[in-house]
Amino acid sequence: MTNTTCWIDIPQNSDFSIYNIPFGIFSTTLHTPRVGIAIGNQILDLVAASELGIFSSLDFSTHVFSSTTLNSFIALGKEITSKVRTIIQEELTNADSVLKTDSSVFVNQKVAQMHLPVFVGDYTDFYSSIEHATNVGTMFRDPNNALLPNWKHIPVGYHGRASSIVVSNVNVHRPMGQTIAPDAIEPTYGPSKRVDFELEMAYIIGKKTNLGDTVNVANAEEYIFGKVLFNDWSARDIQKWEYVPLGPFLAKNFASSISPWIVTMEALEPFKVAGPEQIPEVLPYLEYTGERNYDIGLQVAIKPENGEETVVSNSNFKYMYWNMAQQLAHHTMNGCNINVGDMMGSGTISGKSKDSYGSMLELSWAGKKPLKLKDGSERTFIADNDTVIMRGFCEKDGKRVGFGEVKTKLLPIKK
Template sequence: MTNTDCWISISENSDFSIHNIPFGIFSTKSNTLRAGVAIGDQILDLVVASELGVFNSLDFNPYVFESKTLNDFIALGKEITSKVRTIIQEELTNVDSVLKTDSSVFVNQKEVQMHLPVFVGDYTDFYSSIEHATNVGTMFRDPNNALLPNWKHIPVGYHGRASSIIVSGVDVHRPMGQTIAPDAKEPTYGPSKRVDFELEMAYIIGKKTSLGDTVKVENAEEYIFGKVLFNDWSARDIQKWEYVPLGPFLAKNFASSISPWIVTMDALEPFKVAGPEQTPKVLPYLEYKGERNYDIELQVAIKSESGEETVVSNSNFKYMYWNMAQQLAHHTMNGCNINVGDMMGSGTISGKSTDSYGSMLELSWAGKNPIQLKDGTQRTFIADNDTVVMRGFCQKDGKKVGFGEVKTKLLPAKQ
C-alpha cells in the first residue's frame, strides 16, 4: 500500500500518508466538534463516514464520533480502534469506495479548527533523556557527577497539571512568579525572564486499570493508544527558586502544548528501534525484551515577531534512555490506577550533539551562548511574541508517518 494507491491526492512529503491515519477532534463553521482522520491535506469526517455505513461490520456505537473528545472511541479498545483504522485505509485505496458518494465526507484542513483530542484527567511528566539530565546536572550540580544516584535505576517523573494542557495554536502568556537574583538574599515578584520550551513527546493512555493493579513491561503497549508532540513550557528562573524540596510547580504548570493529531501505535510499529544500553542492570520489573524505542525525527524552530523562522534543534525520540513501557510499568508498580485519556510526557528529548538539545536552557547553556536567529536577533530564552514550532515524523522504506506540528506564540505577561 502506497500513497499512489490512495484515490485522495497526497503529497509525497505529507505527514498524513495512507500509512498514518491519525485521529483528532475538529469543528467547522457548519459542524460542531467531531472526530476525524487526517489524510494528506484533508480530514475524513468520521461522523459522515459512519453514516455512509463504512463501519457497519464492527460492533460499536458510532455516536462516539460525535463526542467532543476521543476518549469514548479510544475506550472501545484496540480490537475496535485498530480495525477502524484498517477499514479507513481499505476505503481510501478502494476506487469503488462508498466515501466517493458524499462530498461532505472530506474537509480541507485549512478550513477547520482543531481541538484537544482527548479529555486529560491526569498528566505525568518523566525525565528520561540521559543527555538532557546530564546537561542539566552538569550546569547546576557537579560536572563529574551530573546524574543523581537514582536516575539510572528508576524512570524519574512527577505529576503535572492536566488543566493547562492546550492544543496547538492557543497562545500562552509569559508567566508571573517569584525569582531570586544570583547575589540577592530575598526573592522578587514579576514576569519570568527565562521562559523556555521543552521538546517532548507524550503518549495517550488507551486502557484503564483499577486501583491496586499494575502494568507489566511486556504488555505495557497494550495500554498506549498513540502519541503526540508535546511542548512542556517552563520558566527556568521560577523553577530554580521553587523546585527545592518538592520539585516542579508553578514553573511548569502554566501551559503545555500538544499537536492535535494522535498518531496510533499501530502506525508507529514499523519504526521501532533498539534503545541505548542501560547500565547498571535495571531491577526485574523494568527489564524488557526487543525493540521498544521509536525512530522519530524531531525539530524545533523559533519564529520571531518579524515572521522569519529559524530551526534551533534537530533531535530524535530514539535517544530516550527510559522507554514508554518502562515508564508505564514504573508508574503503576505501586498500584496507581490509570484512565483512558491520561497523558504521559517523555521529558525533554536531547541528543548528543549541541544542535540536538531539546531546550533553550541547554542550547544557550543557561544563557551563556546566545542563539543567532535569521532575522539578526539573538535568543538565550524565548522572547515575547516569539512562536515556537515543533515538528516530528518517521520515515523508512518509502513510508512516512508524521505528527504535523505544535505551534504556540508567547505573549507578554498579564500583570
C-alpha cells in the same frame, strides 16, 4: 500495510499518508466538534463516513464519533479502534469506495479548527533523556557526577497539571512568579525572564486499570493508544527558586502544548528501534526484550513576530534512555491506577550533539551562549511574541508517518 496507492491526493512528504491515519477532534462553521482523521491536506469526517455504512461490520455505537473528545472512542479498545483505522485505510485505497460518492465527508484542513483531542484527567511528566539530564546536571551540579544516584535505576517523573494542557495554536502568556537573583537573599515577584520550551513527546493512555493493578513491561503498549508532540513550557528562573524540596510547580504548570492529531501505536510499529544500553542492569520489573524505542525525527523552530522562522534543534525520540513501556510499568508498580485519556510526557528529548538539545536552557547553556536567528536577533530564552514550532515524523522504506506540528506563541504577561 504494504506500499499502496490512495485515491485522495496526498502531497509528497505529507505527514498524513495512508500509513498514518491519526485521530483528532475538529470543527468548522458547518460542523460541530467531532472525530476525524487526517489524510493529506484533508480531514475525513468520521460522523459522515459512518453514515455511509463503512463501519457496519463492527459492533459499536458510531455515536462516539459525535463526541467532543476521543475518550469514548479510545475506550472501545484496540479490538475496535484498530479495525476502524484498517477499514479507513481499505476504503481510501479502494477505487470503488462509497466515500468517493459523497465529497462532503472530506473537509480541507485549512478551514477546520482543531481542538484538544482528549479530556486529560491526569498528566505525568518523566525525565528520561540521559543526554538532557547529564547536561542539566553538568550545568548546575557536578560535571563529573551529573546524574543523581537514582537516575539510572528508575524512570524519574512528577505529577503535572492537566488543566493547563492546550492544543496547538492556543497562545500562552509569560508567567509571573517568584525568582531570586544570584547574589540576593530575598526573592522578588515579577515576570519570568527565562521562559523556555521543552521538546517532548507524550503518549495517551488507551486502557484503564483499577486501583491496585500494575502494568507489566511486556504488555505495556497495549495500554497506550498513541502519541503527540508535546511542548512542556518551563520558566527556568521560577523553577530554580521553587524546585527544592518538592520539585517543579509554578514554573511548569502555566501551560503545556500538544499537537492535535494522535498518531496510533499501530502506525508507529514499523519505526521501532533498539534503545541505548542500560547500565547498570535495571531491576527485574523494568527488564524488557525487543525493540521498544521509536525512530521519530524531531525539530524545533523559533519564529519572531513578523519574522522568518529559524530551526534551532534537530533531535530524535530514539535517544530516550527510559522507554514508554518502562515508564508505564514504573508508574503503576505501586498500584496507581490509570484512565483513558491520561497523558504521559517523555521529558525533554536531547541528542548527543549541541544542535540536538531539546531546550533553550541547553542550547544557550543557561544563557551563556546566545543563539542567533535569521533576522540577526539573538535568543538565550524565548522572547515575547516569539512562536515556537515543533515538528516530528518517521520515514522508512518510502513510508512517512508524521505528527504535523505544535505551534504556540508566547504573549506578554496578562494584564
